[in-house]
Amino acid sequence: GNSVTQMEGPVTLSEEAFLTINCTYTATGYPSLFWYVQYPGEGLQLLLKATKADDKGSNKGFEATYRKETTSFHLEKGSVQVSDSAVYFCALSDHDYKLSFGAGTTVTVRA
C-alpha cells in the first residue's frame, strides 16, 4: 500500500536558518505529492504540491521537488521566520479518493 515517511521532529531553529524536512514515499502508481501546514490551533492548509516527476512546488519561500528516482519530496526554505513555526505534513494522493499522510514534523523557530 501507499505510505509516507517524514523525518521525526521536533525541529528547533533560529530565525533566518535553513530548513529541510525530509519526506519519502511508497506508492504503487503515479501519485501527486503535497505539503500541508498546520499552524497552532488551526486546520491543515495546502502549502505546495507537485503532480508529476521533476515538478517543483513552491509557495511562501518553501520549495519541494518531486524526485521519482529517489521517491522523495523534501521540503526546504532558505531563511525561516518565527511565523513559520507549525506542524508540516507530507502527503500523497494516488488512489482517487484518499490522501495518505506522514506523521508530521513540528518546527519551532526562535527569534
Next chain:
Amino acid sequence: EAQVTQNPRYLITVTGKKLTVTCSQNMNHEYMSWYRQDPGLGLRQIYYSMNVEVTDKGDVPEGYKVSRKEKRNFPLILESPSPNQTSLYFCASRGTGAQPKQETQYFGPGTRLLVL
C-alpha cells in the same frame, strides 16, 4: 469566503453517550472526508463520501458512522464513544476535477474530543 466548518470545536463526553460532529462546506464539493489526528500517527482517514448518498470506509472506520444526505453536510457520528476515540478530528472536502488525485483538500478547523 470558501470554507469548511465544524461544530463543536471542543467536546468532553463520557463513554457510551452518543454524539455527532457536524461538518459543512460552501464550495459545492462532491468529495468529503473525515480524519483523526493522533500524535506520531499523522492523519488517518475514517470515512469518505464521493457524493450524496455515497460513502465508504477509510483506514480506521470502527466505532464511527457517517451520512451524506445533502451535498454540503457530512456529519460524523459516534454512537457509543470510547476513550480510544479521544482525538483531534478534521473534516475535509475537495472538488472532482479531471484529475482528482491532483486536487487540493480543504480542511475544517478541527474538533478536539475527549472521551472519559
